[in-house]
Amino acid sequence: MPTIPYGRQSVDEADLAAVSAVLTSDFLTQGPHVEHFEAALVEACGATHAVAVNSATSALHVAYLALGLGPGKRLWSTPNTFVSTTNAALLCGASVDFVDIDPQTYNLDPQALAHKLETARRRGEPGPDVVATVDFAGQPCDVASIRKLADAYGFRVVEDASHAIGASWRGEPIGCGQHADITVFSFHPVKIITTGEGGAAMTNDSVLAESMRLLRTHGVTRQVDRLEGATHGAWYYEQVALGLNYRMTDIQAALGVSQIKRLESFIARRRTIAARYDVELTDLPLKTPWQSEDSVSAYHLYPVTLDLQRLKGGRKAFFDLLRARGIGVQVHYIPVHTHPYYKRLGFQVEDYPCSERYYESCISLPIFPALTDQEQSRVIRTVQEVSFDLGVD
Template identity: 55%
Template sequence: MIPYGRQSLDQADIDAVVAVLQSDWLTQGPTIERFEQAMAERCEADFAVAVCNATAALHIACLAAGLGPGDRLWTTPNTFLASANCGRYCGADVDFVDIDPLTWNLDANALALKLEQSERDGTLPKVLVAVAFSGQSCDMRRIAELAERYGFTVIEDASHAVGASYAGRPVGCGEFAAMTVFSFHPVKIITSAEGGMVLTNRPELAERLQRLRSHGMTRDSQQMTEASHGPWYYQQVELGFNYRITDLQAALGLSQLSKLEGFIERRRELAARYDRLLADLPLTLPGPQSEAESAWHLYVVRLHLDAINLSHRQVFEGLRAAGVGVNLHYIPVHLQPYYREQGFAEGDFPQAERYYAQAISLPLFPLLSDEQQDHVVEHLRRLVLEE
């Protein structure tokens, strides 16, 4: 079975992890800081805070933004659950903004209209989680302008977008978002097995993120309520979490980061090749977002079901039967039972629901060979052109 995504590891990655295993540090050691510094430098950000996964990163980013009970978080329905759940973890209400029919990202025009109505209703969001779906940023320039006008904090969920760029600068640079979140899950652009990171240019946010990932503790005397008792002393100054990453994970992430450019180059080659090979089929191919250069975590196509004799499910299952491990990103979050209990229903976000009824994620990862990609295309072609 050709998976839709998988990690790309080599001997250098293994050696990096073994070196930590043979060192004095396994958990909270110097490799974490080196990983953070390297990622901040690559993304042209001032601060990077590594955590155990991207869900934890989203949670503490929301807390650092001051999100709490009585507040509102908005995001896209076309995302993984964590982009919405992070708001619920903070006790906030969650709402959604429908997707752009061309890019499948959160629609900045729909956001502008919703903000106008919410200002009249007194229901403006405190945080917007703008998801860089498939590796491509939203219209972040417009979103940043709206954030300035309406006074909400932008967190870019760039879990798919390590190595992507927007407006000529790396995603994570902080020009259009107060904080940016990355994921290092095995199917993402680079991996630390599990892991996440929050990037920001604001020292007060970085300071709070560092506390929140480690039980709300500090050893900084300037953050303490009284003088230190000695070199062993620490204080818990707020309620935090054990969201720390380990040196083992950071070593793998740091090794992977050294190969990022090659990973991105191969992903872009494969995406361009899909574009060429699928151009004549009854499919909608991924649409570009102005100013965005995708990292191509996913390559998603939408079936023209009115021109295909098989159903969405039949095409999906036909590809699986042919050894092509396709997937579907994503089931609209508002249709999950938990969010239906919050009052959402079918028809609330029609673009996202229409997308879900047509979308299939094709295999895309750096180790995917041209021959494997040809196999994917051959079987997709047979299914969508079946008489």
């Protein structure tokens, strides 16, 4: 039988037609579809501005730069994320630190953040200039509580919502900018919607939006009101900042415009799959993901944690058996601070015990809109069989 992956894009005939139309048009790179996609993101999320770029990592980088991260500045984030969340801050020249996760949500723990902030203040140590939250697996972080801390301690908030377009917090869509200064989305193929590779930064701050637009295109502008000298003519442009080529192509944007029309149906299918897992994986040596009453998850991932005392061979044996039987499970994430590069920065194993305990027992099961009921039955049946095979008598 073919392997069922943990995630996969859903591309239909409308998507193919949208991309094909661009390929025969006058614009392949920065054309009208980029603006169309940005407008669709604004409509879907309720923010004032969307800045589309070529990856979520690029979106994080321009967001951090726009907020002034650089040498001598500090970013705090969660260890339970992909390395890009903090790597982008290091690329700005800033330093990074971490706050442990809530053991229920697997997101950055606001209480742990409050304690760390107060400890730093009491010791006369500098706090963060930016805190980057992560909406892990699609469940929104408690950014409302973090916003209150931001107002009290004077830092900015970036919400890394790479997993969470289509999710909501207390009835407000993620990306609306109610609590975060900037929210970042990812459109990688395994995410909720895809542009192949791609990302976007959402904000309600026009100054931040303009800064990110400038940074995504080499720091070059043709806008007369931003030129520092007199224009030489219609061809004239100036580099007024140090930017990069982070532009999204019109090919990618056309796919995004088509995909976002199905955002609600994609999320609905993911929630249906998750609800079935919740019911049919009970009474096994594992724990299904807890969900906050304040949020509605986008269910980018369906991470379970194993009861290792009830399983012979531990997580690796469980993982290997599922993979051998065609269930393409994955692990999200190796805590960032335990990677060799971050150890060389001074971080150590056991620095953030909740994140490390979660990592030691987590496995992500397949969840994506095109997962059929029959395929999900196969996943459930195989998880049950492997649990029985490895169960401690």
